Amino acid sequence: MTTSMSSGAMKIVIDFCCFLSVGIGILYLMLFTEPYERGFFCNDESIKYPFKISTISTEAAAFFAFFIPTFGMLIGEIFHGYKSTSKVNREFCKRRVPTWIVQVYQKVGLFAFGGLVTILMTETAKNSIGRLRPHFIDVCQPNIDCKNGSYEFQYKYHTNFTCQNEDRKKLWDDSRKSFLSGHSSCMMYGMVYFALYLQLRVTWKGSKLLRHSLQIICLWFSWYVAMSRISDHMHHWSDVLAGMLLGTIVALINAFCVADLFKERQCVDKDHHQRSPAEQNMSNDMTDSPIMISK
Template sequence: MIMGLGIPVTMILLTELVRVADQNGSDKRNRMDWLMALKGISFFLFGVMVTEAFTEVIKHSIGRLRPNFFDVCKPEFNNINCSTRYITEYTCMNTEFSEREIRESRLSFPSGHASFGMFCAVYTALYLQARFLFGSSVLTKPTLQAGLVLVAVWCGMTRITDHKHFSADVVTGFTLGTIVAWLVFYKVAWLSLRTVRFTLFPRSFSVSSNSEPQTPDPLLRESTNQFNVYLDDPMKVDRSKSLV
């Protein structure tokens, strides 16, 4: 948990530090960049709470025996009634594990490590995509992003090899973490973290006189409040008659 929180927070702070060093802006601009870091960390912590809340609700609502449940619990099979479809009453004989560990062995779906790790990786990768500036190499940003996702995937795979989760638990955790990260970043944090702010300006149009058909000189008048009306050929009509 400490490593999972420390890596994203460190990456966010380093991202804003690189922006400050690269731009050489004013003190006001530098303060804005550090303010973005605080906002990014705040939204990140909010997303962590949302991810953990969804994970725990699903765990305690659905539940599932972990692959190592029988080794942790060691139920007394002689007193178990196997005639029923589901066995809900059993006694754990193993005294090497605490009551909390035995209870956790019944909460396999989904993987909390997978959902938490993938949320941290995807959120940090999206933050780097929006805020990270490093002009000397175009591969720096994607390399960091790929490394973050790789660490999250490795964390989920170890839960399978350690017999703590089934593959479906890990895949569901990955999916949950990715969805929450995308929603938190683009639906909650994006308006505050985006680098370029767009302002809606009233649209105005100008017409060049060179692009419009020119009125023949004989039809022009110096007075702006007179409008000549010609019913027939203008050359044959008395031009002294005008509509005021």
């Protein structure tokens, strides 16, 4: 028992250290680093769009990408633990811990870690590449006379310039963080992961479309947020595409390789096939609820 307790405590300490290391990396990038100072061409039309207020704010995107899936998984695991026929508790520090708490720790904890990794990789790209946003000229208003029509001046790569738009001084650094889209990467990560979680937990046989409709809503909304970043002149289309790919890849790796979401389903299915027909019919009757019940 002592060995089991110490092993459990060690796992929690290691998990905490992993969270802390990724979190420190994110804070360092956000607070103590500046984006790469890339120059521009006067004839580059892609950075001359007007500045617009975001349709989906950063706070709103974070809410939908992280809070909604976390809340959904919390409710799902509580309901799953309540309906489950397996009531075996685990012990930690000489106290019994309900199975649903362990499941919440695993599901939500690994989801949160993947979210931090997504943010870390996004911020690394933003600062190391320094791509100019579509509204860079409007926000910066560099002290370069781009109205000079000479061929040499128009095609010169300008690096020695100073921004003059004092009204938007706080956005000068942010206007150099176009690649890749953080809204797109975080939304795709959160929604793709949550859609996979719904595939695991929502097994109600009363409707074949309920689960898939919920999954489509998740993917549709993440797609909408990503597309809004282009129409809001916040990102180039390639920034959004890269962000969507990053978020999707991290979600798939986390779901299938780290959290291994469907390992539980495989164990249940294997146990189900080993039962007699009468036992399988009883199990089917018990699992006919919106949340999967497993022994």
